[in-house]
Amino acid sequence: MFTLTSPPVQSGLIPLLTALILVGLVRLIGGSGRGAALAGLVLALAVLASYWATFRVPAFPPVGATNKLFYIVLIATIAGLTADLVAREGWAGRAVALLAGPFAALWIGAEKGLEAPWPAGVAVLIVVAVTAAAGWRYHAQAKRSSEIGASILVLCLAMAACAFMSNAASSAQLAGGLAAATGGFLLWNWPKARFVFNNAALGAALALIGGLAVQLALFVPKLETLALLPLAVIPFLVPLGARLVKGSGLVSQGLRSVVVGLLCVLPAAAAVLIVFLTLPEATSSSGY
Amino acid sequence: MTIRTTLLATGAAALAMTAIPAFAADYVIDDTHTQANFRVSHLGYSTMWGRFNEESGTVSFDPANPADAAVSIVIDAASIDTNHGERDDHLRSPDFFNTAEFPEITFQSTSVEVTGDNTAKITGDLTMLGVTKSVTLDAVYNGMGTYPWDDTTEVVGFDVSGIIDRTEFGMMYGVGGIGTEIQIDIELEATRSLN
Numbered sequence: 001m002f003t004l005t006s007p008p009v010q011s012g013l014i015p016l017l018t019a020l021i022l023v024g025l026v027r028l029i030g031g032s033g034r035g036a037a038l039a040g041l042v043l044a045l046a047v048l049a050s051y052w053a054t055f056r057v058p059a060f061p062p063v064g065a066t067n068k069l070f071y072i073v074l075i076a077t078i079a080g081l082t083a084d085l086v087a088r089e090g091w092a093g094r095a096v097a098l099l100a101g102p103f104a105a106l107w108i109g110a111e112k113g114l115e116a117p118w119p120a121g122v123a124v125l126i127v128v129a130v131t132a133a134a135g136w137r138y139h140a141q142a143k144r145s146s147e148i149g150a151s152i153l154v155l156c157l158a159m160a161a162c163a164f165m166s167n168a169a170s171s172a173q174l175a176g177g178l179a180a181a182t183g184g185f186l187l188w189n190w191p192k193a194r195f196v197f198n199n200a201a202l203g204a205a206l207a208l209i210g211g212l213a214v215q216l217a218l219f220v221p222k223l224e225t226l227a228l229l230p231l232a233v234i235p236f237l238v239p240l241g242a243r244l245v246k247g248s249g250l251v252s253q254g255l256r257s258v259v260v261g262l263l264c265v266l267p268a269a270a271a272v273l274i275v276f277l278t279l280p281e282a283t284s285s286s287g288y
Numbered sequence: 289m290t291i292r293t294t295l296l297a298t299g300a301a302a303l304a305m306t307a308i309p310a311f312a313a314d315y316v317i318d319d320t321h322t323q324a325n326f327r328v329s330h331l332g333y334s335t336m337w338g339r340f341n342e343e344s345g346t347v348s349f350d351p352a353n354p355a356d357a358a359v360s361i362v363i364d365a366a367s368i369d370t371n372h373g374e375r376d377d378h379l380r381s382p383d384f385f386n387t388a389e390f391p392e393i394t395f396q397s398t399s400v401e402v403t404g405d406n407t408a409k410i411t412g413d414l415t416m417l418g419v420t421k422s423v424t425l426d427a428v429y430n431g432m433g434t435y436p437w438d439d440t441t442e443v444v445g446f447d448v449s450g451i452i453d454r455t456e457f458g459m460m461y462g463v464g465g466i467g468t469e470i471q472i473d474i475e476l477e478a479t480r481s482l483n
Contacts, residue, residue, distance in 0.1 A: 003464075004464065005462075005463075005464035005465045054460075054461070055460040055461060055463075056460055056463065058458060058460060059458065062458075063417060063418040063419050063458055064382070064386055064389060064390065064417050064418055064458055065382050065386065065389060066382045066383070066386070066458075066460075066461070067458050067460075112388075112389065166377075166381070167374060167377040167378040167380075167381050168378075168381040168382060168383060169378065169381075169383055169461070170381075170382065170383040170461045171381075171382060171383075215382055218388060218389075219381075219382050219386060219388040219389045220381050220382065220388070221366075221377070221380055221381070221387065221388055222377050222381075
């Protein structure tokens with residue numbers, strides 16, 4: 001059951017424990033200044049560890065959406081880390097947050113999008129626009145790491161459910177891996193946000209989300225191309241937490257991320273419901 | 289022209305004709321009598337069988353000179369059939385054949401090495417998931433002739449088999465559980481009109 005070939009281990013235990021253990025280690029080694037600022041990098045490393053456990057390292061240059069995802073996350077992580085080391089709040093960080101999702105969406109989906117402008121091309125453009133805007137918003141609120149984490153956690157769980165229902169198990173696992181890594185990071189940041197959601201974490205998360213969204217929309221035959229559209233709302237619900245829950249105490253901070261998470265559940269449930277309702281009729285009733 | 293020169297000219301022409309190599313005939317793969325089958329280990333407990341239901345392509349073959357044979361096959365990846373609809377949907381997804389991104393699997397022979405009276409090794413380029421690798425398959429020539437009910441169509445038949453490693457083509461999902469070595473068995477008939 002608990003072997004490296006088990007999907008719950010590949011996409012649950014490994015990213016969760018990697019994030020949980022390494023966040024503390026980075027903080028310990030780097031101290032309260034640089035260590036705290038770089039702790040978010042661990043989220044990206046946990047995602048890559050989950051990918052490795054599921055697929056191993058794909059050949060370079062990668063061919064096909066799934067193989068490209070590894071290098072997309074790796075490149076976004078390196079770019080994010082570089083920005084974190086130079087100046088987290090500077091233009092480089094903003095550029096990583098802004099471009100990580102569009103880069104992933106275009107690398108995976110541009111060819112297919114040009115081939116079939118509707119609906120594939122439109123889906124790619126939506127992912128490009130949403131992930132760019134989400135990156136911009138998340139970057140501006142990077143200190144609200146627990147609220148950002150809560151929104152990414154719910155978003156990824158919804159993507160995993162949609163992928164799983166559509167017989168795309170590996171996409172479900174990758175989304176689950178990011179959810180678990182975010183969970184491990186959140187355990188350090190809830191109720192109090194200790195570590196900023198830095199550019200390495202943002203870059204890796206948005207790259208994987210953008211890439212997976214395009215992969216699911218374009219290359220999973222059972223999934224209705226625009227069924228994931230409600231998920232586009234989720235990144236923009238983070239500021240609502242601060243409006244609904246005032247105060248800076250520990251209880252308020254903890255409650256705020258819970259409220260954000262609950263708000264995100266609504267569009268997440270809508271997407272899952274749409275995918276469920278638009279699934280083609282099963283050609284067989286038995287599991288395998 | 290004397291009788292002598294006429295005989296010489298006729299003899300020279302006959303010699304020239306025998307020196308011309310026999311040309312391979314071109315056949316079109318008969319989809320209704322061709323099957324691309326595969327087998328793969330399921331967690332080491334059993335062997336799962338599957339097939340692709342839609343193939344097309346050509347065979348160029350001369351029984352007198354089999355080393356010059358050539359074969360080109362195109363398989364519709366989405367026609368995968370393992371007798372289980374849910375599993376077939378999963379196999380079409382990016383986890384395995386990623387048929388929306390890579391709709392075709394192709395094989396183009398590059399050389400044929402005759403190994404026996406009716407056997408040969410066919411080496412060629414197999415393209416799957418956008419990755420092209422050279423593979424060598426074992427071929428058995430089953431025969432050539434016309435149908436008993438139709439002497440205007442010539443048919444030629446082969447059995448082709450071999451093993452490929454799916455991870456070499458970037459199909460990495462489920463490694464450690466689902467086998468990486470895939471046994472391929474292609475039963476092939478190809479026809480041409482004699483009219």
